[in-house]
Amino acid sequence: MAYxxxxxxxxxxxxxxxxxxxxxxxxxxxxxxHAAGRAARRVVEQARETxxxxxxxxxxxxxxTSGGTEADALAxxxxxxxxxxxxxxxxxxxxxxxxxxxxxxxxxxxxxADLAALERLLADGPPALVCLMLANxxxxxxxxxxxxxxxxxxxxxxxxxxxxxxxxxxPVDLAALGADSLALSSHKLGGPLGxxxxxxxxxxxxxxxxxxxGQERGRRGGTPSLPAIAGFAAAAEQARDGAxxxxxxxxxxxxxxxxxxxxxxxxxxxxxxxxxxxxxxRAETQVIALDLAGVQVSAGAACSSGKVARSHVLDAMGLGAxxxxxxxxSLPWNATPADVECFVVAYVEMAERRKARGFAPxx
Ligand code: PLP
Numbered sequence: 432m433a434y435x436x437x438x439x440x441x442x443x444x445x446x447x448x449x450x451x452x453x454x455x456x457x458x459x460x461x462x463x464x465h466a467a468g469r470a471a472r473r474v475v476e477q478a479r480e481t482x483x484x485x486x487x488x489x490x491x492x493x494x495x496t497s498g499g500t501e502a503d504a505l506a507x508x509x510x511x512x513x514x515x516x517x518x519x520x521x522x523x524x525x526x527x528x529x530x531x532x533x534x535x536x537x538x539x540x541x542x543x544a545d546l547a548a549l550e551r552l553l554a555d556g557p558p559a560l561v562c563l564m565l566a567n568x569x570x571x572x573x574x575x576x577x578x579x580x581x582x583x584x585x586x587x588x589x590x591x592x593x594x595x596x597x598x599x600x601x602p603v604d605l606a607a608l609g610a611d612s613l614a615l616s617s618h619k620l621g622g623p624l625g626x627x628x629x630x631x632x633x634x635x636x637x638x639x640x641x642x643x644x645g646q647e648r649g650r651r652g653g654t655p656s657l658p659a660i661a662g663f664a665a666a667a668e669q670a671r672d673g674a675x676x677x678x679x680x681x682x683x684x685x686x687x688x689x690x691x692x693x694x695x696x697x698x699x700x701x702x703x704x705x706x707x708x709x710x711x712x713r714a715e716t717q718v719i720a721l722d723l724a725g726v727q728v729s730a731g732a733a734c735s736s737g738k739v740a741r742s743h744v745l746d747a748m749g750l751g752a753x754x755x756x757x758x759x760x761s762l763p764w765n766a767t768p769a770d771v772e773c774f775v776v777a778y779v780e781m782a783e784r785r786k787a788r789g790f791a792p793x794x
Pocket of ligand 1: 438439497498499500501503523525564566567568593595596616617618627
C-alpha cells in the first residue's frame with residue numbers, strides 16, 4: 432500500500448499525537464477562571480504562540496477555527512466590509528463557495544495568476560478584498576503572492592491568502608508575504624483533522640461568523656478543541672519544509688511521463704505534488720486502477736461526495752480534455768522510495784494496458 436494523497440490529508444505526526452494525548456487529560460474549559468480553566472487556557476495560548484511564531488504573525492492575531500474551510504470563510508465574511516470580491520480562478524471551493532459572484536482573476540497555462548489583470552481589476556472600481564492561494568491543492572502551482580500584495584497595497588485592497596497547502600511544505604510567513612490574512616489547516620501539515628487558524632495582519636479588523644460566547648477575542652465563538660489545537664501546534668512545529676520530497680516526486684513524474692503522462696502546473700510548485708494527465712483515460716478510472724494496485728491518489732477534483740467532477744483548476748488553465756484526465760499524486764511527509772516505486776510500477780502497468788487497448792497517446 433502506498434498513501435500518496437497528502438494534499439487531501441497528511442498522516443498524523445507522532446509529536447502531534449503525543450500533544451493530543453496530553454491535552455486529552457486536561458480537564459476544564461479555557462474560559463473558566465479557576466485553576467483547571469487556567470490550565471486549559473495555557474494549552475490554547477501556548478499553541479497560539481507556536482502558530483504565531485511559525486507563520487510570522489502576532490499571537491493576538493491568531494484565530495483558531497475548525498479547519499481551512501472555516502478560516503477561508505471567516506476571512507471572506509469578516510474582512511469584506513462592503514468591499515467587492517476578487518478571487519483567483521484556481522482557488523479552492525472553500526473560497527469559491529464563500530465568495531459567489533466574485534470577479535475572477537484569470538491564470539495562465541501553468542496556473543499562475545495574471546497580475547496585470549489584477550491591476551486592471553483593482554484600478555477600476557471601489558476597494559476590493561482579493562483572495563489568492565499560496566499553493567494550489569491540485570497542481571501545487573505557487574502564486575506570486577508577494578507581488579500581488581504590493582499591487583493590493585497600491586490600490587487600497589485587502590489581501591487574504593489561502594496558505595492551507597503551502598504551510599509546512601515551504602516557508603510561509605504572513606509578515607513577509609505582506610498580506611492581511613492567512614488561512615491554515617492542521618491536517619494538511621500532519622496535525623489532526625478539525626483544527627485550523629486564520630492569522631490576521633496587524634491592521635485587519637474581523638467581523639465574526641459565529642459570535643457565540645465571545646471566545647477568540649470575540650472573533651470566533653465556541654469552546655475550542657484543546658486536543659486538536661495542541662496537535663495542530665505540535666505538527667506545525669515539526670512541519671517546516673518539504674523540499675526533501677522533490678526528488679521522490681520528480682522520480683514519479685519522470686516515470687509517468689515516459690509512458691505518456693502530461694504534467695499539469697508550473698515550474699514553481701510544491702515539492703510534494705505532481706498533477707499527471709493521461710490522455711484518453713478518465714481520472715476516475717485511473718484512481719480506481721491505482722487503488723486496486725494499492726496506490727492511493729486522487730483525481731484532480733474529487734468532491735466531498737466522492738464523485739469526480741471536471742477540474743475547475745485545469746479548466747481555468749485552458750487544458751481542455753486533460754481537465755477530466757488528471758490525477759494528483761501528493762507525497763506525505765513520511766513518503767519513502769518504496770511508496771514511489773509502488774506507484775511507478777502500478778502507473779506504468781496501467782498506461783501499458785491502455786496502450787494495449789489501442790489508445791494512441793498523441794491525439
Ligand atoms: N484551501 C485549500 C487550498 C485546500 O486544499 C483545502 C482542503 O483541501 C482547504 C482550503 C480546506 O481545508 P480543510 O480541509 O481544513 O477544511
